[in-house]
Amino acid sequence: xxxxxxxxxxxxxxxxxxxxxxxxxxxxxxxxxxxxxxxxxxxxxxxxxxxxxxxxxxxxxxxxxxxxxxxxxxxxxxxxxxxxxxxx
Numbered sequence: 001x002x003x004x005x006x007x008x009x010x011x012x013x014x015x016x017x018x019x020x021x022x023x024x025x026x027x028x029x030x031x032x033x034x035x036x037x038x039x040x041x042x043x044x045x046x047x048x049x050x051x052x053x054x055x056x057x058x059x060x061x062x063x064x065x066x067x068x069x070x071x072x073x074x075x076x077x078x079x080x081x082x083x084x085x086x087x088x
Contacts (some may be wrong), residue, residue: 017035019056020062026071035063039059
């Protein structure tokens with residue numbers, strides 16, 4: 001069964017790569033999967049019946065943004081856990 005959050009975004013066709021990258025409803029992994037699927041459609045390696053008008057570069061930028069957010073979140077998580085350990 002498809003997660004309704006992903007189905008809504010993937011099936012809606014009205015979300016830009018940047019909107020997907022900045023969505024608070026999806027995990028980093030879900031965002032990357034959606035953006036890679038979108039990239040496959042716009043580059044012709046997957047069916048594109050909706051005629052999506054995004055460039056591969058726009059999608060690559062969104063993927064890079066998601067990866068940066070994931071890295072920033074990981075650093076924040078480490079900082080928080082280190083802070084907790086040092087206060088214990």
